[in-house]
Amino acid sequence: MSTSPPAPAGSVRLGRVATVPVYLDRTWLILAVLVAFQGYRAGSVNGPTYGVAYAAWLVVSILVAVLGHEVGHALSARRLGFHVHQVVATVWGGHTSYDATGATPGRTAVVALAGPFVNAVLAAVGLGVGWSQDGDVGQFAWSFGLLNALLAVFNLLPGLPLDGGAALQSLVWAVTGRRDLGLLVAGWIGRLVAVGIVVWFLVLPLLRGDTPQLFDLLIGLVMAWVLWSGATAGLHRAEVERLFDTVRVGDAAAAVTVLPPETPLAVAREHPAYVLVADDTGRPTLLLRRVPLDAPATTPVGALVERLPDANVLEAEPGDELGRPLRAMAESGVEVVVLTRGGAPWGLLVPAGIDAAAGRTRRRT
Structure with missing residues (x-):
């Protein structure tokens, strides 16, 4: 019988989705503060009141986007027969914990792509309302749709630990029959994605003669570090999977x-x-x-x-x-x-x- 991991220390339980517990980790508050800061900076050009409202809206939007993304993973995993332990929103976005016993390339890809699919649906709703409505309602809906669209596209980049990397890993696994090779390919591409983020936030501005904004630079470096670490973990996991494929009981x-x-x-x-x-x-x-x-x-x-x-x-x-x-x-x-x-x-x-x-x-x- 599978056992569920304990709730993250200091987390707040938001409820359940299809019997799966959903938690808000305390580290998510860091993300909320960063998003609120950026939202107020962008919205305050229309006055402080608008800036506060826009900041609050972005915080709610990012929470809905992240939880919608992870619930997409959780529901698809349950639909495919996996035991889902929990969904947690963290400073890095979120993660869904489930027992992948019996995983196949196709099932792994479906679970991975379910998250970006939910964001794509939310993006379509937000952008549709944004096009059809004028004033603040249209502007707020547009930002919600754009946020989900960016999240979907970013997660579809073909490198671990992103969902697109998991899908690529599944594709290589299906074609070659080797899960470890899929992890190697997706892990190395994930490292390239991390390097590309550093180039985007640091190298390109310098080549244009611009000085990178400190806040943007920090965000870019943190994103690159998270992706590099996740890709490296995938490369280590490839060695373990290779042993699983070659070592028998x-x-x-x-x-x-x-x-x-x-x-x-x-x-x-x-x-x-x-x-x-x-x-x-x-x-x-x-x-x-x-x-x-x-x-x-x-x-x-x-x-x-x-x-x-x-x-x-x-x-x-x-x-x-x-x-x-x-x-x-x-x-x-x-x-x-x-x-x-x-x-x-x-x-x-x-x-x-x-x-x-x-x-x-x-x-x-």
Whole structure:
């Protein structure tokens, strides 16, 4: 069973959308202040009252745009059968947390593109009202539509961590059958997008002989840093995905033996494999490890074992991928997984065995 991550510290819960909790992170206030500042600076040319109203409108607009974008991701993910944990609006915009177990190139692309699609719809509504209405109503609607249009276009740029990058990654994955290659391509293009933002906000103004505005320069550098960091994370994730594609459960599994609980410790120590003991229900969830150095040799192993979570006992074959066992470790916080076939244990997964298998794979490739 999937477990939902806790609510972000200091966040405010705004409600639920299709059972998915929606949070406003406290860091979003930083974004709100920046947007309000820019809105007042632009609107105050028509007077201070107009400037305040325009600033407030832009803050509401950016919140609606960001939450609409993330809810688009969340609803499409739920529609495709993924378990969605939460939606959070942050200083960087927002993010949607969901369990991507069973992801395919097509499903990943649909979830990625759903966010910009919502912004495109909101942009069409805003711009349509803006064209049809005069005065302040038309101006405010126009700004709402333009904001959503910019957000949609920006997110469609083909580099991670943007949605367009996720779509590109899915395309490469579908064509080549390699998820890691898709992440590599989209990650490197994401880095190029980050460099392009620096060029746009800093280099081009200097080439024109202009002095970049300090505020615009800071915004550009922060955006570039966020994109570079996200693209780099994608490149690191590519290495992990490559290991998932090449390392199988059997490559990393250690041998295991099941002993009766009354077996003396001295006898158990003669076994080179990990030692398991079945619990009262017959499940092999009791593991012998971290034995005290002063434990008498006659101590029954049943008195020295640790109970593993039921979720860390998995039916698996040697040829299976590592995804399910790794998720079990992550969700339970216990880095041991018992591998069974028909209920009978045949192996044990621990981080050391996974690292060793990954190292052998790297040396081969």
